[in-house]
Amino acid sequence: MVKTAASVAVKGLRAWYGGVEALRGVDLEVGAGEIVAIIGPAQAGKSTLMSCLSRLSDEVVGLRVEGSVAVGGEDVFAMRDVAALRRRVGLVAPLPVGLPMSVIDNVTYAPRMAGARKGPELRERAEKCLRAAALWDEVKDRLDQTATRLSGGQQQRLAIARALSHEPEVLCLDEFSIAIDPVTTARIEELLKAMRSQVTIVLVTNLIHQARRLADHTAMMWEGRVIEVQPTAAFFDSPQHELTRGYLEGRFG
Amino acid sequence: MSARLHRSRWSRGVERLFELGIRLGGFAAVVLLSGIMLFVVGEAWPFLLGRFDAIEFFTSTEWFPDSVVKVRYGALALFVGTLSVTALAMVAAVPVGLLGAIYLAELAPPRVREPGKIIIELLAAIPSVVWGFIALTVVSPLMVSVLDLPVGLNVANGALVLALMSLPVIISLGEDALRAVPDSYREAAEALGATRWETTTRVVVPAARNGLLAAVLLGVSRVVGETMAVLMATGHSVRIPHSIFDPVRTLTATIAAELGEAPKGGEHYRALFTIGLCLFVITFVINWLADRLIRRAAHRV
Amino acid sequence: MFEATEKTRGRVGRSHVMSLALGLLTVLLAAPTLIVLAVLVYRGAPALSLDFLLSPPRAGMTAGGIFPAIVGTFYLVGLSLLVSVPLGVMGAVYLTEYARPGRLLDFVHLAIVNLAGVPSIVHALFGVGAFVVFMRLGTSILAASLTLAVMNLPIVIAATRESLLAVPYSFRQASWALGASRAQTVWHIVLPNALPGILTGVVFAVSRAAGETAPILFTGVAFYLPSLPNNVFDQCMALSMHLFTITTQVVGVPESYPAATALVLIALVLSANAVSVVLRSRHRKNRRW
Known part of the structure; x- marks a missing residue:
């Protein structure tokens, strides 16, 4: 269900909420099919950065953005069809959100909104996505039940299945594991590893070990900037930046 | 499902219409509501500028609007x-x-x-x-x-x-x-x-x-x-x-x-x-x- | 050591006594409502018959029935809803889902909240000035319905807005992230989940449009019309107005007539309210988040 991974290039990205500067010039390159983890303390601008990748930043009242984000070489802020961009760049939010409709309708929502008709083909696609999100076995007998009745962990995997349903080139996961248990987290991490190279994954996480387990590269954000990017092993073994060292040693944040 | 999906022109047209309707509805609602203010003030205005006497209006108990001899x-x-x-x-x-x-x-x-x-x-x-x-x-x-x-x-x-x-x-x-x-x-x-x-x-x-x-x-x-x-x-x-x-x-x-x-x-x-x-x-x-x-x-x- | 002292027992006792006293007071509150209804039933029941409901008034409204008034009320309520519900819902959707927050929007909301509380007689003035005179609709069903619609507009907007805001924002965000447009999100996610709340507001508007008298007094309702209206530019009769007329303006009306008219009016309004109660309780049960 995944087509081709696309590269992501962020250059000089700045963002303001009213007068407060949330991003102060972010530069970040993610190769096609890579997994990149972004770590850093709260208020570092990680979520704001994620919202810019699919221009969900457009919907935030009072948020002003400058700079450039390119997905697969195309400048996203120059795109006219935002909906198409959002189908190319999927997002999974920190807290699980099952849309108030049946499980199957959740997974077919994005294709339907893009013009696909209900039918066996769409159902097949939904099954694939649910399998990919390791949710199929648990929900296959209750596809017509309301999604909001699922458990938190199930809803989060549903959100991942939903994000896969529109065949994204980039998948953004914003602290996907904060509301779910370690076992489910481990299962999802397996899925992400399996998808490597088919889709580019940008992962914001507070779990340093999660970054270590999954990411090809790891980036450190601090007060609206990316202060360090390295291949993951190097990032953790020999962090160059003083603040990164301090953060990894748990001196703050 | 390899080809990217495209919404039909029809569905986009319907959407435009829906949004236009909503905007017009919102506009009409606001206009009608501000119309109340405007009309009440507007219809009272000539009286307020003309015959209206604040002292009489607020202090007199003589309400004879259709009297022939003394209104x-x-x-x-x-x-x-x-x-x-x-x-x-x-x-x-x-x-x-x-x-x-x-x-x-x-x-x-x-x-x-x-x-x-x-x-x-x-x-x-x-x-x-x-x-x-x-x-x-x-x-x-x-x-x-x-x-x-x-x-x-x-x-x-x-x-x-x-x-x-x-x-x-x-x-x-x-x-x-x-x-x-x-x-x-x-x-x-x-x-x-x-x-x-x-x-x-x-x-x-x-x-x-x-x-x-x-x-x-x-x-x-x-x-x-x-x-x-x-x-x-x-x-x-x-x-x-x-x-x-x-x-x-x-x-x-x-x-x-x-x-x-x-x-x-x-x-x-x-x-x-x-x-x-x-x-x-x-x-x-x-x-x-x-x-x-x-x-x-x-x-x- | 921790035995209940005299003082503690007194305090607990007082708490019970006060609860009981307030309870009695509240029961007393129910009394006037029930007395009013009982009086109406006692006085009106003798006149209530199918013939009363289905025949026009006769002999200078001292005999016959209230059929034209019932029909007129249905016309007025229906036509006013045709205007106030679409405009109100669209207006609320625009204000909550599209308009950018700012001073202007705050002002509009303030205006709506306040206009919901403007006396109905002021709406009557507006109706006369705007629809009867300015738009030259004359005293007609159309002018009266529009007046009722404007009166109900802020109420429909406020109820709709409240139920739109009750749909969690995270649903909208998730929908946008999946490539749905604003309109699609409104149509597929927000409106279906806000519908019960919107309907409650609509039902309230129905009961208000049916019960109000002042706004239609000078805009399109006649004391007495032997025939049913042919089009929206005709005048019509209305239950609320008919009750006012036969109570205050006509001599020789049998005692049971106004009471029976009041009963029919209350039955209409209450059945609208009953619908809203059912809707609300079902909404609470079916709430999907």
């Missing part, structure tokens, strides 16, 4: 009429309404609360003209026979009916205000050994102060603006009442009684719009205050 637009008696009926209705409705709200929100067991709320809704659903009918055919004869009055249409009759009409407003909004107080307040008070009654009077009611005040204000606003019931219940006498058993006429009743006869566009017609403007301003101020109190209460809790 007078003294609305004092009408203001006093509204004020007296409102004040008397509130004397009855505020304590009863607030105590009822406190009981239903804090003290009543569920098997009383649910039927209680249904009764309140029933009370709220009775149309104003039915209250007028009750005032005219039940309360008035009762007053005449029990209190030995010459007429039963007076301040007291109107106030009684208005009190009953404002009770559902005060009770249901008051209850909302009390329920908005977090349970942690009650638990904290009860953990300190306070009884239910002490918790209610010393913790919950003070915490809900603003919301309760707003409930009272909205009750007042309802009473000030009420028309048909007072038209039918208070008699028709443009004078300052000396006792609660004197007949009066309110601002609202005056418009209802005279608008039909006043020639459109004439001075009398515009004088009635001026009274309408006064009502608009009075209720607007009350509602605005209540809205601010409710918002402030929401912020704090």
Whole structure:
């Protein structure tokens, strides 16, 4: 269900909420099919950065953005069809959100909104996505039940299945594991590893070990900037930046 | 499913239409609503600029809009009429309404609360003209026979009916205000050994102060603006009442009684719009205050 | 050491006494409502018959029935809803889902909150000035319905807005992130989940339009019309107005007539309210989040 991974290039990205500067010039390159983890303390601008990748930043009242984000070489802020961009760049939010409709309708929502008709083909696609999100076995007998009745962990995997349903080139996961248990987290991490190279994954996480387990590269954000990017092993073994060292040693944040 | 999906032109067209409709609807709604203000002011304007004499309007009790010999637009008696009926209705409705709200929100067991709320809704659903009918055919004869009055249409009759009409407003909004107080307040008070009654009077009611005040204000606003019931219940006498058993006429009743006869566009017609403007301003101020109190209460809790 | 002291017992006792007293007071509150209804039933029942409901008034409204008034009320309520519900819902959707927050929007909301509390007689003035005179609709069903619609507009907007805001914002965000447009999100996510709340507001508007008298007094309702209206530019009769007329303007009406009319009016309004109660309780049960 995944087509081709696309590269992501962020250059000089700045963002303001009213007068407060949330991003102060972010530069970040993610190769096609890579997994990149972004770590850093709260208020570092990680979520704001994620919202810019699919221009969900457009919907935030009072948020002003400058700079450039390119997905697969195309400048996203120059795109006219935002909906198409959002189908190319999927997002999974920190807290699980099952849309108030049946499980199957959740997974077919994005294709339907893009013009696909209900039918066996769409159902097949939904099954694939649910399998990919390791949710199929648990929900296959209750596809017509309301999604909001699922458990938190199930809803989060549903959100991942939903994000896969529109065949994204980039998948953004914003602290996907904060509301779910370690076992489910481990299962999802397996899925992400399996998808490597088919889709580019940008992962914001507070779990340093999660970054270590999954990411090809790891980036450190601090007060609206990316202060360090390295291949993951190097990032953790020999962090160059003083603040990164301090953060990894748990001196703050 | 390899090809990227594209929404049909048709579905995009429908969407454009939907959004256009919403924008137009929003625009029309705002225009219509601002139109009320504009029209009431606009129709009153020539009178305000011309014949209107503030001193006469607010201090004279001589309301002779269609007199042949001396036309007078003294609305004092009408203001006093509204004020007296409102004040008397509130004397009855505020304590009863607030105590009822406190009981239903804090003290009543569920098997009383649910039927209680249904009764309140029933009370709220009775149309104003039915209250007028009750005032005219039940309360008035009762007053005449029990209190030995010459007429039963007076301040007291109107106030009684208005009190009953404002009770559902005060009770249901008051209850909302009390329920908005977090349970942690009650638990904290009860953990300190306070009884239910002490918790209610010393913790919950003070915490809900603003919301309760707003409930009272909205009750007042309802009473000030009420028309048909007072038209039918208070008699028709443009004078300052000396006792609660004197007949009066309110601002609202005056418009209802005279608008039909006043020639459109004439001075009398515009004088009635001026009274309408006064009502608009009075209720607007009350509602605005209540809205601010409710918002402030929401912020704090 | 922790025995209940006299004082403690007194406090607990007082708490019970006060609860009981307030309870009694509230029960007393129910009394007038029930008395009013009982009086109406007692007085009106003798006149209530199918013939009363289905025949026009006769003999200067001292005999016959209230059929034209019932029909008129249905016309007025229906036509006013046709205007106030679409405009109100679209207006609320625009204000909550599209308009950018700012001073202007705050002002509009303030205006709506306040206009919901403007006296109905002021709406009557507006109706006369705007629809009857300015738009030259004359006193007609159309003018009266539009007046009722404007009166109900802020109420429909406020109820709709409240139920739109009750749909969690995270649903919207998730929908946008999946490539749905604003309109699609409104149509597929927000509106279906706000519908019960919107309907409650609509039902309230129905009961208000049916019960109000002042706004239609001078805009399109006649004291007496022997025949039913042919089009929206005709005048019509209405139940609320008919009750006012036969109570205050006509001599020689049998005692049971106004009471029976009031009963029919209340029955209409209450059945609308009953619908809203059912809707609300079903909404609470079916709430999907």
